[in-house]
Amino acid sequence: MAHEVDALEHERPSWKPSPGLTVAVIDPVQPPELPPHRERATDKDPAVMKRAVRTVYTLFYLSVAASIWAVAAYMIFPIESGRIVDIRSNNLFIGLGIGTALLALGLGAIHWSKAVMSDKEYIEPRHATRGKDSTREAAVAVFEIADKESGFGRRVMIRNSLFAALAASIIPGVTLFRGLAPQNTAANPIAGQPVPLLSQTMWTEGAYLTHDPSGERIRAADVTLGSAVHVIPEELASLTHEEGYLEEKAKAIVLLMRLLPEDLNEAPEKADWSYQGIVAYSKVCTHVGCPVALYEQQTHHLLCPCHQSQFDVANGAAVIFGPAARPLPQLPITIDADGYLVAKSDFLEPVGPSFWERH
Structure with a gap:
């Protein structure tokens, strides 16, 4: 059987292009051309950039205010009173406060990324990843570039308002835990037992x-x-x-x-x-x-x-x-x-x- 296969291989004609025939070689993995970069209004006009920055930190501070309002609503409409109007108002206004806080925080983050952060487009070539010192140094460099492009380090108002919004968004949830641990009072001495x-x-x-x-x-x-x-x-x-x-x-x-x-x-x-x-x-x-x-x-x-x-x-x-x-x-x-x-x-x-x- 092995001799028969060898014989067939020898008899199989090898293909060669005819004289004068042009053969085109196509690279199937060639990356497509990127469309021309279109600058944003914030890249062209500094006044528009300032307005976008103000919008971002205004949304973050609105998130802070909404979180504070959710805590205030918890106190203004005490659910412990048992009155239907307080129960409904408590659920309504706390929900509106928390919802507005999270919505403003999300909108601010999206507007920041679309209008303020760097808008450069690039292709990152694939490479082997290893846990070497050079890889760690490269990771630090990436963070430095990201900080530079996002403006996180130099745009103080955006950074501080983001930190404030994130911190404040937790406060309403923490405040609501109080209702799970009623305190003993003279009128209800076994409330906490x-x-x-x-x-x-x-x-x-x-x-x-x-x-x-x-x-x-x-x-x-x-x-x-x-x-x-x-x-x-x-x-x-x-x-x-x-x-x-x-x-x-x-x-x-x-x-x-x-x-x-x-x-x-x-x-x-x-x-x-x-x-x-x-x-x-x-x-x-x-x-x-x-x-x-x-x-x-x-x-x-x-x-x-x-x-x-x-x-x-x-x-x-x-x-x-x-x-x-x-x-x-x-x-x-x-x-x-x-x-x-x-x-x-x-x-x-x-x-x-x-x-x-x-x-």
Whole structure:
């Protein structure tokens, strides 16, 4: 076989151009010609350049002012007041302040790069990159050239206004963190202590279970098999937003379900916490506090839509899937003389995320 291949190679004619024939050699990797450079107005007229520089640092200082306004709005419209007008104004004006600050910062940076920085066009040839001293020196030279072309080192107003805008843009976000750590006051001595705060809700002995949000009392006979009812304590329905309606509802909201009594596997110490298959569990997920509201009638599973934790209602709302660390707290219930559902006591453990219980 090797001899046959050699023979074919010898017999294959080699191509040669005919006498007088011109052969053109084309370089396929030749870079295209750059279009003629067109000078900007700022390159031609110093007055236009000065105006562009003023525009840039004005936008940066506008960003500073907007960041300061966002902090002022946080104080002028305190969300802790609970009033709807303050909550809406707080969200509106803080959002406008932060949005304007970031928009002005971005516009200033874009205008700086397009109108003020050097506009020279060049082709950078490819070369091998190695971590040698010469490479480091070249990197320093690049930074020096960039500083010279951008004018960062000599345009003091632009540089200082940029630094001020960047620093100020962080302040509104830092300020908003204050709302996550309420301080203890004489009126609310446990504001900074989450465990006792979440251990006390508006559920008390004899408190009626009512529909959310109407406040209509719930008769045990009206709770159908397989149903899931959103419940609040009767006293909560009469609260106004100024009196802390949202804060109390966030802790006290309950999901009421009815199963066949034989489907319930109740711990001996909780055997009298339900009534004829009707059970009540906190609606606040024990992972990060999302509302658990999706009930699967056939499997008796409760699903938290935020991070997919699942709880088995038939087995004490035990966690069967997801990141939740403990079962949902159960509200002990019974009925009054007229057959209406009432609470036997408050929750006997803190509601909400498990991390609040860490010391």
